[in-house]
Amino acid sequence: MPFSGIPYWRLSSFYLFYFATLGIFVPYWSLYLQWEGFNARQIGELTAILLATRIIAPNVWGWIADHRGQRLRIVRFASLLSLVAFSGIFISQSYLWVAIVLMVFSFFWNASLPQFEVTTLQHLGEHSHHYSKIRVWGSIGFIFVVMALGWLLDKYDAAIVPYALMLSIGGIWLASLLVPESASRHLSLNHIPIKQLLKQPSVQAFLAICFLMLASHGPYYTFYSIYLETYGYDRTLIGQLWALGVVAEMMVFLLMHRWLPRFGIRKVLLASLLLTALRWLLIAFFAEQLPILVIAQSLHAASYGAYHAAAIAWVHLHFTGRNQGRGQALYSSISFGAGGAIGSLLSGYLWLSPGPTMTFIFAALIAISAFLIGFIWLQVPPSNTLK
Numbered sequence: 001m002p003f004s005g006i007p008y009w010r011l012s013s014f015y016l017f018y019f020a021t022l023g024i025f026v027p028y029w030s031l032y033l034q035w036e037g038f039n040a041r042q043i044g045e046l047t048a049i050l051l052a053t054r055i056i057a058p059n060v061w062g063w064i065a066d067h068r069g070q071r072l073r074i075v076r077f078a079s080l081l082s083l084v085a086f087s088g089i090f091i092s093q094s095y096l097w098v099a100i101v102l103m104v105f106s107f108f109w110n111a112s113l114p115q116f117e118v119t120t121l122q123h124l125g126e127h128s129h130h131y132s133k134i135r136v137w138g139s140i141g142f143i144f145v146v147m148a149l150g151w152l153l154d155k156y157d158a159a160i161v162p163y164a165l166m167l168s169i170g171g172i173w174l175a176s177l178l179v180p181e182s183a184s185r186h187l188s189l190n191h192i193p194i195k196q197l198l199k200q201p202s203v204q205a206f207l208a209i210c211f212l213m214l215a216s217h218g219p220y221y222t223f224y225s226i227y228l229e230t231y232g233y234d235r236t237l238i239g240q241l242w243a244l245g246v247v248a249e250m251m252v253f254l255l256m257h258r259w260l261p262r263f264g265i266r267k268v269l270l271a272s273l274l275l276t277a278l279r280w281l282l283i284a285f286f287a288e289q290l291p292i293l294v295i296a297q298s299l300h301a302a303s304y305g306a307y308h309a310a311a312i313a314w315v316h317l318h319f320t321g322r323n324q325g326r327g328q329a330l331y332s333s334i335s336f337g338a339g340g341a342i343g344s345l346l347s348g349y350l351w352l353s354p355g356p357t358m359t360f361i362f363a364a365l366i367a368i369s370a371f372l373i374g375f376i377w378l379q380v381p382p383s384n385t386l387k
Contacts, residue, residue: 016137020145028146053110054340058110071119086105112172192323209269211338222347249305260313270378315327347359
């Protein structure tokens with residue numbers, strides 16, 4: 001698809017910096033907290049706080065955006081305030097203060113992505129299945145940062161992590177200034193009332209799948225780097241393993257515009273859930289075997305890449321008109337917010353007892369339960385092109 005008339009590079013730059021920030025938080029924030037002296041329970045709680053605001057924030061900002069139609073203004077405002085809020089991390093490293101900083105920061109940081117997703121999809125119009133060609137730059141940003149910072153952390157201590165985050169969060173704000181505001185104002189007014197939409201069994205099944213899928217990622221996003229360190233892997237190699245997973249994800253994003261029309265959203269989602277369960281089992285039982293870990297990390301193509309691309313397409317097809325912003329916000333809050341927070345919290349409590357292996361087995365069971373829900377209740381209207 002030629003991207004004529006679409007601000008491809010400006011849209012892509014936002015994803016690059018946003019997921020570069022995620023590429024610092026996900027692998028290295030727990031290492032920073034451990035370096036500051038926090039225990040496993042506290043690390044799990046602080047990570048849960050970071051995610052829990054995603055339950056509320058996207059819905060608040062989504063409601064505002066759907067009623068005022070100024071998505072890019074909200075993205076810019078939220079990005080700037082998230083930068084200001086995170087700077088508070090340099091004031092104190094007490095548990096209470098770090099919790100407050102993360103709560104305020106994430107309230108604004110989590111506001112921006114769902115609204116930017118709507119803007120991107122509006123730019124793409126009827127070519128929304130090409131979303132992954134823009135989103136792939138987020139994967140590139142993640143890969144670059146996770147490898148570079150992993151290398152730096154083998155030379156310097158974890159004190160550099162907050163400084164790296166300040167740079168990447170600042171990049172999000174600057175990138176948001178480049179995207180034209182006018183593209184966010186074109187919304188169809190034809191839509192099913194959101195209360196009626198949420199009563200549909202298929203919508204309820206989809207949201208349950210999203211919650212469970214991200215809950216199963218709790219041990220991975222919170223403790224994977226710490227887990228690998230206990231097996232003697234250095235931080236450079238840990239960064240490379242994280243990057244490998246995102247390279248696999250990136251390959252899926254480049255192909256998803258073909259796979260979704262060919263296989264359909266339902267089949268892609270169900271396959272991603274089964275492969276996610278397999279991934280957690282491989283990590284649980286074969287962490288000491290690097291070749292198996294490489295296979296497990298390659299399955300990030302399914303557990304995030306295929307899942308997220310299919311989920312975004314599902315939301316875009318079902319939440320239309322003025323429900324677009326709230327649909328993306330609901331997806332974000334249920335999955336990355338509630339699911340991610342509960343997963344991180346539970347993994348923090350389970351990590352010491354019964355231990356890492358059982359925690360990852362529990363994650364696999366959660367993914368399997370999501371598959372069963374989807375297999376029984378998830379449906380896509382047959383009239384849809386991405387059935």
